[in-house]
Amino acid sequence: MSWTEKVDPELIFTKQERIGKGSFGEVFKGIDNRTQQVVAIKIIDLEEAEDEIDDIQQEIMVLSQCDSPYVTKYYGSFLKGTKLWIIMEYLGGGSALDLMKAGSFEEMHIGIILREVLKGLDYLHSERKLHRDIKAANVLLSEQGDVKLADFGVAGQLTNTTSKRNTFVGTPFWMAPEVIKQSQYDAKADIWSLGITAIELAKGEPPNSELHPMRVLFLIPKNNPPQLTGSYTKSFKDFVEACLNKDPENRPTAKELLKYPFIKKAKKNAYLIDLIDRFKKWKVSKGDESETESENSDSDSDAKQGGSSQDEPWIMTVKGLHINSAPRAGVNSFQLQEHELTMQKLMQTTHSPAGGGGVQASPAANALSSSVSAVAASASSVSVITANEGVSSASALPPQNSHVHNHNHNNINNNNIRNLSNKHATTTMLNAAPPPSSVTSSSSASELQQKRSSSKPELRQSRSAAPLDQVEDRRASLGLPLQSSVPTPSTAEQQQQRRSSQRESFHANNAALVASCSSSSNNHSHEEHVATNHASHVKHSGAGQRLVQTNSACLNNFLFPVLSDIQRKYSGGGSAGSGGSGGRNIGVGSDIGDLKSVFELAERSSPGVSDLFMKELIHMLVPGYSETRINTIMDRAIRNRK
Amino acid sequence: MPLFGKSQKSPVELVKSLKEAINALEAGDRKVEKAQEDVSKNLVSIKNMLYGSSDAEPPADYVVAQLSQELYNSNLLLLLIQNLHRIDFEGKKHVALIFNNVLRRQIGTRSPTVEYICTKPEILFTLMAGYEDAHPEIALNSGTMLRECARYEALAKIMLHSDEFFKFFRYVEVSTFDIASDAFSTFKELLTRHKLLCAEFLDANYDKFFSQHYQRLLNSENYVTRRQSLKLLGELLLDRHNFTVMTRYISEPENLKLMMNMLKEKSRNIQFEAFHVFKVFVANPNKPKPILDILLRNQTKLVDFLTNFHTDRSEDEQFNDEKAYLIKQIKELKPLPEA
Numbered sequence: 003m004s005w006t007e008k009v010d011p012e013l014i015f016t017k018q019e020r021i022g023k024g025s026f027g028e029v030f031k032g033i034d035n036r037t038q039q040v041v042a043i044k045i046i047d048l049e050e051a052e053d054e055i056d057d058i059q060q061e062i063m064v065l066s067q068c069d070s071p072y073v074t075k076y077y078g079s080f081l082k083g084t085k086l087w088i089i090m091e092y093l094g095g096g097s098a099l100d101l102m103k104a105g106s107f108e109e110m111h112i113g114i115i116l117r118e119v120l121k122g123l124d125y126l127h128s129e130r131k132l133h134r135d136i137k138a139a140n141v142l143l144s145e146q147g148d149v150k151l152a153d154f155g156v157a158g159q160l161t162n163t164t165s166k167r168n169t170f171v172g173t174p175f176w177m178a179p180e181v182i183k184q185s186q187y188d189a190k191a192d193i194w195s196l197g198i199t200a201i202e203l204a205k206g207e208p209p210n211s212e213l214h215p216m217r218v219l220f221l222i223p224k225n226n227p228p229q230l231t232g233s234y235t236k237s238f239k240d241f242v243e244a245c246l247n248k249d250p251e252n253r254p255t256a257k258e259l260l261k262y263p264f265i266k267k268a269k270k271n272a273y274l275i276d277l278i279d280r281f282k283k284w285k286v287s288k289g290d291e292s293e294t295e296s297e298n299s300d301s302d303s304d305a306k307q308g309g310s311s312q313d314e315p316w317i318m319t320v321k322g323l324h325i326n327s328a329p330r331a332g333v334n335s336f337q338l339q340e341h342e343l344t345m346q347k348l349m350q351t352t353h354s355p356a357g358g359g360g361v362q363a364s365p366a367a368n369a370l371s372s373s374v375s376a377v378a379a380s381a382s383s384v385s386v387i388t389a390n391e392g393v394s395s396a397s398a399l400p401p402q403n404s405h406v407h408n409h410n411h412n413n414i415n416n417n418n419i420r421n422l423s424n425k426h427a428t429t430t431m432l433n434a435a436p437p438p439s440s441v442t443s444s445s446s447a448s449e450l451q452q453k454r455s456s457s458k459p460e461l462r463q464s465r466s467a468a469p470l471d472q473v474e475d476r477r478a479s480l481g482l483p484l485q486s487s488v489p490t491p492s493t494a495e496q497q498q499q500r501r502s503s504q505r506e507s508f509h510a511n512n513a514a515l516v517a518s519c520s521s522s523s524n525n526h527s528h529e530e531h532v533a534t535n536h537a538s539h540v541k542h543s544g545a546g547q548r549l550v551q552t553n554s555a556c557l558n559n560f561l562f563p564v565l566s567d568i569q570r571k572y573s574g575g576g577s578a579g580s581g582g583s584g585g586r587n588i589g590v591g592s593d594i595g596d597l598k599s600v601f602e603l604a605e606r607s608s609p610g611v612s613d614l615f616m617k618e619l620i621h622m623l624v625p626g627y628s629e630t631r632i633n634t635i636m637d638r639a640i641r642n643r644k
Numbered sequence: 645m646p647l648f649g650k651s652q653k654s655p656v657e658l659v660k661s662l663k664e665a666i667n668a669l670e671a672g673d674r675k676v677e678k679a680q681e682d683v684s685k686n687l688v689s690i691k692n693m694l695y696g697s698s699d700a701e702p703p704a705d706y707v708v709a710q711l712s713q714e715l716y717n718s719n720l721l722l723l724l725i726q727n728l729h730r731i732d733f734e735g736k737k738h739v740a741l742i743f744n745n746v747l748r749r750q751i752g753t754r755s756p757t758v759e760y761i762c763t764k765p766e767i768l769f770t771l772m773a774g775y776e777d778a779h780p781e782i783a784l785n786s787g788t789m790l791r792e793c794a795r796y797e798a799l800a801k802i803m804l805h806s807d808e809f810f811k812f813f814r815y816v817e818v819s820t821f822d823i824a825s826d827a828f829s830t831f832k833e834l835l836t837r838h839k840l841l842c843a844e845f846l847d848a849n850y851d852k853f854f855s856q857h858y859q860r861l862l863n864s865e866n867y868v869t870r871r872q873s874l875k876l877l878g879e880l881l882l883d884r885h886n887f888t889v890m891t892r893y894i895s896e897p898e899n900l901k902l903m904m905n906m907l908k909e910k911s912r913n914i915q916f917e918a919f920h921v922f923k924v925f926v927a928n929p930n931k932p933k934p935i936l937d938i939l940l941r942n943q944t945k946l947v948d949f950l951t952n953f954h955t956d957r958s959e960d961e962q963f964n965d966e967k968a969y970l971i972k973q974i975k976e977l978k979p980l981p982e983a
Binding site: 048055056059062063080081083084086 | 733819820866867868871901904905912
């Protein structure tokens with residue numbers, strides 16, 4: 003490496019247009035001002051990165067140890083503030099995925115690309131390194147047609163004592179069955195991904211790309227391996243079949259695959275220049291891509307800070323500075339013991355999040371939101387989505403870590419965009435069946451304990467996601483069929499009675515609600531203290547103030563916001579649709595308004611009923627949870643909504 | 645070697661040949677290119693002898709034993725490390741692979757190579773110097789070997805108690821991210837791998853380690869150094885083996901002031917790491933008066949500050965429990981009764 007002095011990377015390199023996104027950050031074209039060499043600059047904001055710095059260092063460690071014409075070259079990395087600049091070899095031809103945008107590949111081109119990727123894999127595997135994210139997007143071409151592997155964001159180095167690495171990363175469509183089932187990764191998993199990439203290069207997409215990524219994870223281990231179908235030579239089909247053997251022991255190595263007829267007869271790299279030229283012309287005809295827009299300056303994080311608590315300095319002056327380590331006379335033995343116990347507890351704790359317990363609470367809390375939405379949807383005559391009957395708990399998926407969560411989130415967004423532009427979007431979404439939920443093993447919980455950042459992506463995603471996105475996301479994760487805890491006929495019946503405006507029916511309905519709530523109360527001998535306070539408060543207000551707003555935090559902070567979000571979504575669609583669909587949407591919004599009135603009326607008639615309703619909902623979703631756990635989840639859900 | 649058919653150079657011959665090539669490389673005369681090629685070729689042969697290759701059979705135990713013994717006899721390990729900067733890119737990696745393999749060798753409960761290196765500590769000191777600016781291209785290879793050495797307590801002890809160890813406080817701050825990070829990995833391994841050894845070292849070198857050196861890391865201009873050293877500090881203090889060191893650290897008001905200021909850093913990640921050190925000061929049932937005074941003077945501010953501290957970490961149950969505990973403790977602080 004030639005950049006060793008303490009340097010400001012912005013003085014050494016001129017950053018030009020953005021050329022893409024890697025797994026950790028954005029990538030720019032750049033110039034080394036000293037040598038005029040063109041380089042690729044990957045910039046990661048370590049403050050925003052969802053992975054620990056150690057994981058980013060891992061990528062760089064792997065890159066810096068690679069010296070092969072089939073792997074993108076690493077030149078160095080420099081820190082400026084919280085921004086890490088990683089200087090890489092620039093490859094002007096683009097990625098194989100880019101080139102496919104301009105048109106499909108001939109088999110001859112595919113053979114060349116696969117051979118070069120195999121050479122890269124052979125090099126990596128001989129170095130006891132894995133790539134773990136082989137796909138067309140990570141295959142780069144130079145302008146001379148040379149092919150190189152790139153983006154080792156999830157690469158790992160096998161130690162000599164551990165030949166298999168237990169982890170669950172990659173991109174679902176390209177993931178090997180043994181990785182999905184057992185989180186068992188070794189060099190053979192890269193070969194499976196290569197086979198999927200071969201199909202991707204031939205067809206333009208990996209197999210099952212029309213399905214939800216979570217469903218694909220469920221199907222890959224279960225189904226027969228994908229095949230290359232269509233008018234391709236037998237040697238190409240044989241090659242793909244060899245790569246996609248479900249038993250990793252029977253999959254050839256990269257070195258062995260290099261001897262396959264399909265690979266041996268592949269032509270020189272220079273033939274790929276045709277693809278590169280075609281892509282350039284296509285880009286010109288398409289006009290400037292948004293990806294090539296230059297960024298003028300990095301945003302300053304100073305603006306994010308504020309608040310008097312932050313700005314006001316601490317009081318640091320100390321009078322009569324002398325050290326007195328004697329115990330305080332005023333502390334009694336009980337208090338001292340309590341402190342000692344707490345000290346021990348603190349000493350034994352790690353910096354990690356709560357681990358399994360904390361993570362498990364999240365799906366339930368989100369499922370709560372999903373269920374409330376489902377109830378609303380049911381009231382609005384929208385059919386409830388259910389899981390496939392064939393799915394059983396015995397087919398539970400292996401545990402996920404933050405990488406998978408991140409990938410899934412991105413894929414979900416992509417699928418949503420794709421579906422919205424499709425005429426059959428609604429049908430596709432309704433027909434998509436969620437897989438069963440993941441089962442967290444003890445080893446996975448231990449892993450979560452050690453990896454504090456695993457909770458960060460969930461937090462970030464859940465904050466920004468809209469409720470319906472949450473519904474889809476959590477439904478996929480949980481793999482649970484959504485149950486309507488309020489029967490549809492009963493709800494419809496209530497609405498009919500209310501619309502009739504008959505005085506007698508209203509009173510009868512009210513009495514029924516009271517009776518039902520009383521029955522529910524009897525089943526919960528330990529009513530929550532907060533609920534009791536609510537009841538007491540309402541009683542004190544007197545019978546004359548029947549119109550006072552309810553004090554239920556559950557109703558005001560959770561149920562109403564969720565229902566309002568749904569109402570807004572359905573009302574928004576009305577203006578865009580035709581007269582008929584507009585009317586239907588308006589009706590849906592109106593129905594949700596009625597549902598809100600029902601909740602409010604019930605809470606006013608029987609204070610605390612919203613809390614009971616929510617607890618029953620959680621209990622149905624997660625029967626194994628204790629009452630304390632359910633209360634915690636409820637408090638968290640309500641707090642999150644504020 | 646195909647040229648020799650099935651016959652292979654013996655371990656003795658290989659080591660002899662490699663040593664001659666290294667000496668020629670070091671001499672740097674007209675035949676340096678030839679020496680370079682010979683070094684590479686012999687390194688590959690030795691590596692294949694130890695690891696096997698796709699062509700050859702796996703190595704026999706006696707071959708490994710012979711090879712190791714010859715490496716000791718010829719002093720070749722030190723020669724390889726001293727000339728690492730003269731060896732080519734792939735050759736450097738082969739040296740690390742060979743070194744680490746030989747190091748892991750065991751006969752019963754004995755580790756012969758570990759014992760050998762204990763008699764040649766210069767090997768360790770030369771590896772540690774691999775992070776120096778003079779030859780940045782060998783830093784990562786040296787680091788790989790150092791971390792393998794750190795797994796053995798006898799070798800870790802030699803490294804910890806050497807003057808060279810304190811140079812790591814400079815290595816971890818260099819602006820080349822990959823070298824600084826690698827150095828930090830080795831630094832952390834030495835301080836956390838062997839608990840009792842580390843505790844004794846920190847206790848015996850408290851002033852030099854914490855006041856003279858670690859404080860500078862925590863105030864570094866380098867964001868990564870600041871963040872990673874703060875995280876490591878939290879781990880060191882909360883390790884039960886380091887109870888004596890922890891007690892001393894949380895009795896010093898300068899340390900508390902630093903943590904309170906770091907709670908207000910711009911970086912949320914650094915704020916979070918600072919919290920896990922700050923909590924130990926508050927949880928200490930035997931607070932010295934200066935510590936108590938600082939907390940009391942900021943009592944109201946601290947309660948308000950912590951109440952609004954990282955409220956978006958709603959899923960982190962342990963963090964929120966600890967935060968609630970700290971708020972409670974701070975609210976209940978009372979001055980010491982006057983003597």
